[in-house]
Amino acid sequence: NxxxxxxxxxxxxxxxxxxxxxxxxxxxxxxxxxxxxxxxxxxxxxxCERKNVFGRKYKEDAREDIIASNLDQIIVIQSFRRPRVNQRFVDRLLVRGRKESIPTLLCMNKLDLAGQNDLEDIYAYYKGYDLDIFTISAKTGGGLSGLASRLADKLSILVGNSGVGKSSIINALYPGFDLRTREISESTGKGRHATTNVEMFRMENNTRIIDTPGLREFGLPDIKPHELGGYFMEFSRHAKQCGFQPCTHDHEPGCAVKKRVEKGIIPEERYVSYLNILYSLKEYYNHRYR
Known part of the structure; x- marks a missing residue:
């Protein structure tokens, strides 16, 4: 009640x-x-039994830090400028969302600072990935009505780096909460924590939003290297055509995913982000089982 x-x-x-x-x-x-x-x-x-859990682990066999549970969706918040979008961070969160079967969308804030190329780059990067992308400005109110409709009657968690505007978005949508915000550091161009704990806010129409402190990084130590490609939607569509199974889409000959990258069907930057995550997982497992 x-x-x-x-x-x-x-x-x-x-x-x-x-x-x-x-x-x-x-x-x-x-x-x-x-x-x-x-x-x-x-x-x-x-x-009561949880339908899902959103958390992070620092080691494969470590206890998981639960951030929230029973979510209807994860909303990854990024900004076009100050700070710029961290696509590798976003990709890790998309992997976590797919692993936990939690719908995940991307919300790009600070549309008032974006140029046409910024918009085109975001959509081109996720070409082939069935990802809902919202472009908004918490400062001017642009695009907020569409985001509000997506939030209605759902339990959503806002996740992102410090300074991308999570609390500002909540303030713009629901001014009554008046959450504390902080300016971007002029020396580093990065955000400073305004939210210090995980907190749920209840609105009318059964809309609930969970605000979180800014995350600097998001590891995936519970995912095996050969499993990673299955969480990249545009990769998994072609993976069955690879010459080796399971294929990590790295060094194997006859890799169908690499062929799509060469043809421009899969964006090269997205593939590089995949390799960055893959190599971090390989390094972790090589060190763990050495």
């Missing part, structure tokens, strides 16, 4: 809530069994 109640975890929950897998017993987005022991504070007795 929208009422806020302070609560604590039952002691047994700290032992039985799957902490061998996750770093926290309860996450933003969880549906919990709750016992209101008095009018001001209650106890969380259990966590």
């Amino acid at each position: 929208g009422q806020r109640l302070n609560s604590v975890l039952r002691g047994r929950m700290r032992k039985d809530a799957g902490l061998e897998r996750y770093s926290e017993a309860v996450a933003v987005g969880d549906v919990v069994e709750f016992n209101p022991e008095n009018g001001r504070i209650g106890a969380i007795e259990g966590v």
